[in-house]
Amino acid sequence: MTGKERIARRIAREFKDGFYVNLGIGLPTMIAGYIPEGIDVMFQSENGMLGVGGPPTGVQTDPDLINAGKQPVTELPGCSFFASEESFAMIRGGHMDMSVLGAMQVDEHGNLANWTIPGKMVKGMGGAMDLVAGARRVIVAMEHQTKDGASRILKECTLPLTGQSVVHDIVTELCWIHVTPAGLVLTEVAEGLDAAEVQARTEARLIVSPELRVMTVSAA
Amino acid sequence: MTGKERIARRIAREFKDGFYVNLGIGLPTMIAGYIPEGIDVMFQSENGMLGVGGPPTGVQTDPDLINAGKQPVTELPGCSFFASEESFAMIRGGHMDMSVLGAMQVDEHGNLANWTIPGKMVKGMGGAMDLVAGARRVIVAMEHQTKDGASRILKECTLPLTGQSVVHDIVTELCWIHVTPAGLVLTEVAEGLDAAEVQARTEARLIVSPELRVMTVSAA
Amino acid sequence: MNKVVSSADEAVADISSGSTVMLGGFGLCGIPENLIAALVRRRITGLHTISNNMGVDGFGMGLMLEAGMIASHVGSYVGENRRLETLVLKGELDLTLIPQGTLAERIRAGGAGIPAFYVPTGLGTVVAEGKETRKIGDRTYVLEQALHADVALIKAWKGDRLGNLVYRKTARNFNPAMATAADLTIAEVEELVEPGELDPDHIITPGIYVNRILVGATYRKPIESEFIKAGLTQSGGAA
């Protein structure tokens, strides 16, 4: 099981029956593949769809039916389409139970940076700023460190922010971290690791929960 | 021809082909019956309909199909239904070519009072304040004087306002008055009347247009 | 995911006295008849209602008023209800009248995460009294606040068990906006269909906004102008 798969499987366990969820592009999208049986989740795509199904099989993709990553998708029974201003009214109005996004950096205040690196070309924030400002619960799903081994969980973000004090939880292949007003609380660590090892790979100070558990990922 | 009919017929002549118009309850509603041939006008009803047709003939009224006066109406080909917030986005956004309303008082500044009389029961302004604030052209259609012979066209409105400096034109059975920054300009008088006679029945000061004409009403 | 409840009584069983309740409809068109009847059966009191109108004597919200359930009301037109007049003049009901378009937009804002916005409507009238005004470009505007409720009771034409809704003709009115602007949204429909039966391009209220859905037991749907003409109420008036 890869680290990314471990992250996706763990977050999938957080979904409750009847949840409405927006999954960011990349790693978060993988979560849709690991939803526990008996749990009905409706996925939103911010370009104007609720009830997004998986990629179409075979050749007959429909150019009028894409997700926010501009990839062809399918319709689930009970899906609906709406305009962009409606889609973001839904997001901004606090109707999404959860938004799962990738990140470049997160910090002790729950600040998130995931849209631009100064000096490199600015692609744009798309819907990320709206999602983190509007969803009831914002979960960051990302690999714990950069390819160069640098921590992505910092005392203070150094990149331009996507949102200020918006992150509720951070899930990496190493651990689950809950963001609180007191700071980052380590609540789960991957099997075979302990809190000290996670802290060693993390710039931000981690408060170890008195109820620290082993991170269980779904088997399926 | 009654005074009300004269007013309705005269205003109908102002409609241009392709106009979108909201007609208030009462006298303004009569205008729909006098639209010149070859002129296609779409009527809006602020409860959420564009393309309102006349009252249904026969017994089969549809309780789901009413106008803002809560009276049964019919659908014209190309009509559409929308929600209240959309209907007023349309009105407030300046998309209605014309709104024709009744009034209790209008004054030299184009102020309009048509929704409440203090001391009597307040029924509410409904959509009137939105219409006068939003339509491109607001025409007041009313009888020139009250039943007691008092002027309804005043120096200053004495009743609570529906809108401040919102009226573009005032049409009564006696005359057409255009509201300008300089004051009320008398542009048309009914056949057989002159400007002095109209002024005598009007509290507000009327500026007589150098191009004063006789008010022509449609024949049909 | 199944949001269907079996009756209007079950649907409103946990609404408590003192709640803020939005009720859809324009006049008597598109009102949640069955939910109102169930609320009246519960006899809760001190409700703060938000609805464009207030029914008529003998129907719609008029029944709630007669049962003494309403402490305050926000709406745009209440001209069809003599009992309301009496209560307001006696100071037993706090009535706030606001322009219909501003009412609709404040409700939409409440559902859309917009706490306040500027409108031209009502400038220079009693509606703007005590409110901030501001010049933007060459026009002056009034600052208006979002409206949100504990409960929204709405009426749609058809719906499915996921809460997706479609409306019929002018019975749509305030229902879709209210569906978005409450902590708990309960929708009554004339017909329940299977998920997928409503064309996803035609759905007006996506199920995300709806917590409970029920099929109304019966629909009377009187036409207000005719109901009034029939002599049950006597006042006339505008929208």
Place this chain on the structure above:
Amino acid sequence: MNKVVSSADEAVADISSGSTVMLGGFGLCGIPENLIAALVRRRITGLHTISNNMGVDGFGMGLMLEAGMIASHVGSYVGENRRLETLVLKGELDLTLIPQGTLAERIRAGGAGIPAFYVPTGLGTVVAEGKETRKIGDRTYVLEQALHADVALIKAWKGDRLGNLVYRKTARNFNPAMATAADLTIAEVEELVEPGELDPDHIITPGIYVNRILVGATYRKPIESEFIKAGLTQSGGAA
């Protein structure tokens, strides 16, 4: 009332250089292909464009960019266009990036007579720099202004000669809001139907918002992710 024009070239014949132009679509989905092609044939310049994206190299608004027609752009994501990158870095194109939901709401506001409104989005980020913020309730919000254009070029699925429009699936996106927010709205459709053929309950854009309507000559409708994979562009990225 007949708003039908016979070709995209006729539809855009009076759009002048220096205009502010909104263009519907999300990525390459639901974009006015035929109107863009006609604009490119006109070779007007100095346009100020407002659109969520900027096409890709070789298609959609990318063609306008390649023709040197665009002076400034307001959008939320432009990651699929290398030519844009070059122009921005050389200072030849003024690019403003704003959150997608704020963009959509600013356009809606422009059509709805709301000059400004508050949102939580972007607080504490570069998006809020230079903007007024305000505490309302227990949260701080950013004041955002309406967007309005000289011209909106939009794409719908079907329409009638009165300008009534319906959209198909996710090709709806920014098109309905933009239809409301310009002095001149031009809609291209895949199919023209008779007034009355579109169910009035299903119409998304009422004709009042549309000045001209035309049937697009051809529709290529590439899927962006596949178009890019096919090697015509190389950058990847988010929405």
